[in-house]
Amino acid sequence: MAGIIEERREEAERLRGYFEVQLRFAQTIAARTSRPLAETLLEVTNLHRRFGLGRAAPGAPSEGWMRYAAGLARCASDAERLAWTVEVFAAAPAEPSGALRFGCFSYELQDEGRVVRIHFSNRDSGEDLGPLARAKVDRRISELREMFRHVREHHGQARTVRGGSWLYNLEAYRRLFPPDYAASVFEPERVRLDGTSSWGQLLDFRGAVKPAVARTLLDNIGQGDAAAPWRAFPLRALGAESPIASFHRLYGG
Numbered sequence: 001m002a003g004i005i006e007e008r009r010e011e012a013e014r015l016r017g018y019f020e021v022q023l024r025f026a027q028t029i030a031a032r033t034s035r036p037l038a039e040t041l042l043e044v045t046n047l048h049r050r051f052g053l054g055r056a057a058p059g060a061p062s063e064g065w066m067r068y069a070a071g072l073a074r075c076a077s078d079a080e081r082l083a084w085t086v087e088v089f090a091a092a093p094a095e096p097s098g099a100l101r102f103g104c105f106s107y108e109l110q111d112e113g114r115v116v117r118i119h120f121s122n123r124d125s126g127e128d129l130g131p132l133a134r135a136k137v138d139r140r141i142s143e144l145r146e147m148f149r150h151v152r153e154h155h156g157q158a159r160t161v162r163g164g165s166w167l168y169n170l171e172a173y174r175r176l177f178p179p180d181y182a183a184s185v186f187e188p189e190r191v192r193l194d195g196t197s198s199w200g201q202l203l204d205f206r207g208a209v210k211p212a213v214a215r216t217l218l219d220n221i222g223q224g225d226a227a228a229p230w231r232a233f234p235l236r237a238l239g240a241e242s243p244i245a246s247f248h249r250l251y252g253g
């Protein structure tokens, strides 16, 4: 138990810089739109999910969020707000994830199981290389092969694969997928900012904030359209979609 608490505290410290950028981003928007900070944080950062509270449901915020917001209102400075955010994260349980993991990949079923949505998170920083390095392409493809074999065996009704992430800007990511899926990338009209699909680009493979990306983001949000905050990110989260048959063909289904 002590080990888990210690690990969570270390993770909170590692994420301090990430939380700081998210707080500054939301504060700028709150100031520019005259909206309360807590409401803006809920909408344009992934703190709700990071605190293990899941996706925020429309309507009244969750109890856990209300506690965070109340503490935030008592803070008198940016440093206090950041310290409180780190503290709330450290005391929170890990994000609940019912999803099966296949290395860096997991999936979620949508539209009554007809759609498979791909998720990526870094679980491989070994050899001092990022998970998308050329030397690790075979590993990533094995994970995808495994995942789509599982999908075929358990979700025969799935017809379409979808994704939505800044990662689709990167050839290093697109090359892992069927050509028609990789070529399908499109810019959605609106992008939600309460997950990792845009925020993920702030982090390097060690989990540290990329200073140049953070600077550009914060400069952009100070000047750009505060009503379309996703446009402030250097790389836009892109959508991708293709028939699942392309995946089964490529990965040997």
Ligand SMILES: CC(C)(COP(=O)(O)OP(=O)(O)OC[C@H]1O[C@@H](n2cnc3c(N)ncnc32)[C@H](O)[C@@H]1OP(=O)(O)O)[C@@H](O)C(=O)NCCC(=O)NCCS
Binding pocket: 119, 120, 121, 122, 129, 130, 131, 132, 133, 134, 164, 165, 166, 167, 170, 171, 172, 196, 197, 198, 199, 200, 201, 202, 203, 204, 205, 206, 213, 235
């Ligand atoms: C994905 C992740 C591991 C990339 O970290 P990284 O330190 O940039 O990793 P790498 O150095 O291996 O970069 C991978 C490739 O992307 C490119 N890249 C990364 N960030 C980039 C950026 N902002 N602009 C342009 N290219 C970029 C790199 O140049 C490299 O390409 P190359 O192999 O052709 O040189 C890291 O951002 C992360 O863990 N993010 C959180 C998870 C996430 O975003 N998930 C998506 C959820 S939808």
